Amino acid sequence: MNTTRRKFLQLGSLLMVASILDAENAYATSSTSENLHLPEKNLRFLFQGDSITDGNRGRNNDPNHIMGHGYANLIASRIAADFPKNAFSFFNRGISGNKVPDLQARWQTDTLDLKPDVLSLLVGINDVGAMVNKPESAKTTEQFESGYRDLLQQVRTLNNNTLLVLGLPFVYPLGNVKAKFDIWKPEVERRKLVVKKLASEFDAVLVDFPSVFEKAFKDRAAEYWVWDGVHPTIAGHELMAREWIRQVAKRLFFLKKYGY
Numbered sequence: 001m002n003t004t005r006r007k008f009l010q011l012g013s014l015l016m017v018a019s020i021l022d023a024e025n026a027y028a029t030s031s032t033s034e035n036l037h038l039p040e041k042n043l044r045f046l047f048q049g050d051s052i053t054d055g056n057r058g059r060n061n062d063p064n065h066i067m068g069h070g071y072a073n074l075i076a077s078r079i080a081a082d083f084p085k086n087a088f089s090f091f092n093r094g095i096s097g098n099k100v101p102d103l104q105a106r107w108q109t110d111t112l113d114l115k116p117d118v119l120s121l122l123v124g125i126n127d128v129g130a131m132v133n134k135p136e137s138a139k140t141t142e143q144f145e146s147g148y149r150d151l152l153q154q155v156r157t158l159n160n161n162t163l164l165v166l167g168l169p170f171v172y173p174l175g176n177v178k179a180k181f182d183i184w185k186p187e188v189e190r191r192k193l194v195v196k197k198l199a200s201e202f203d204a205v206l207v208d209f210p211s212v213f214e215k216a217f218k219d220r221a222a223e224y225w226v227w228d229g230v231h232p233t234i235a236g237h238e239l240m241a242r243e244w245i246r247q248v249a250k251r252l253f254f255l256k257k258y259g260y
Contacts, residue, residue, distance in 0.1 A: 038117055038163060040254050045079075046091045046116035047072035048103065049123045049167075052231060053094025067092045070232070072120070074241035083254065091116070099127045100147040101139065107151055112158050118252070119155055119162055120244070122209075123148070124169035124195065125230055128187040132180055141187075145194045152202045163251055164204035165244070168192045170213060175228030184229075205247050212243045 047053050047067075055068025067073035067090060076090035093110040095102070100123055103111075111119065130138035139147070155162050171188045173181040192210070199206040216225050216239055225236040232240060242260050249255035 038161070038252060040083075040252075041086045042088070043086070043117040043252075044089045044091070044115060045076065045118045045120070046111065046114055047076075047094060047120045048111060049094040049121055050098045050126050051094070051096035052125070053092065053120075053122055054096045055092070055094070055237075057092045057094065068094070069237075071237040071240035071244065074237060075244055078241070078245070078258075079255070082257070086254075094122075097126055098123065099130060099139070100124075100144055100151070103151055104147055107154060111151075112154060115159065116155075116162060117159075118165065118248070120165040120167070121151070122167035122169070124188070124191040125171060128169070128171070128184060128191060131187050132183050141190045141194065144191055145198070148194060148198055149201075152198060152204070156202065163248075164199075164202055165207060165248055166195050166199045166204045167207045167209055167240075167244075168195055170210040170226070170230075172213070172222050172226050172229045174223055174226065175230070177229035181229075205251055207240075207244050207247045209240055209243060212239050 052070060053068070053072050055070030055073060057068030057073075058065030060066075067076050072090075072092045072094065076092075080088060080090060091114055093106075093114070095106075103123060124144070127139060127144050152164060155164065169188055169191055171177055171181075171184050173185075177184050196206060198204070213222075213225055213236065216236075222229075225233060225239065227233050227236075242258075245255050245258050246260035249258065249260070
């Protein structure tokens with residue numbers, strides 16, 4: 001067999017292997033997409049948490065105030081306006097001051113009964129606040145993890161296909177936080193690790209809000225984004241909304257239209 005023919009056959013073999021691999025990869029990608037991909041109509045989005053999610057939301061059915069004025073409202077209004085034919089529903093049940101035990105106490109009525117397809121949860125800063133201000137009665141990190149896991153497990157038991165979206169808590173040395181920031185910071189870091197662990201355990205989307213803020217601090221001082229060290233400004237809420245959509249788009253593919 002001459003050299004030219006040998007090279008030709010080798011090239012043909014390589015091309016055949018490449019074609020097989022491409023086909024297998026395409027199938028794997030398609031299968032994965034189908035497994036991760038919820039229907040694009042009639043989805044029920046629920047935002048849960050504390051004051052950051054609450055956003056001074058209305059407590060009745062007035063559609064002008066129902067989602068509050070924070071990141072949850074920005075996300076919901078954007079998606080609702082851009083996908084009006086998809087018949088999506090949006091709910092905000094964040095309550096200012098809530099900790100994980102508070103969520104556990106109202107979880108049936110304010111979460112399970114709403115049967116969310118997408119559940120977004122941001123909680124933890126008030127759990128840390130209790131540790132800072134009333135350590136004798138505050139829950140430990142281990143209790144925080146146990147309670148948080150209980151919330152997620154109840155949702156999984158109700159509907160194993162619910163897309164869970166877990167936000168990392170954050171804190172910065174501003175306002176009243178500044179005086180005891182040496183306590184606030186490590187306690188928040190511990191709870192961030194818990195949320196990361198649970199996101200992996202429950203196959204949830206993890207939204208790293210702290211990283212987004214820390215990048216933004218390079219452009220403008222921290223108080224421009226998180227005015228008191230805990231609560232975002234309007235600019236901060238917009239950053240949160242963009243990052244939420246960016247991360248959730250990895251599972252809800254129609255959100256990729258935003259290009260964040």
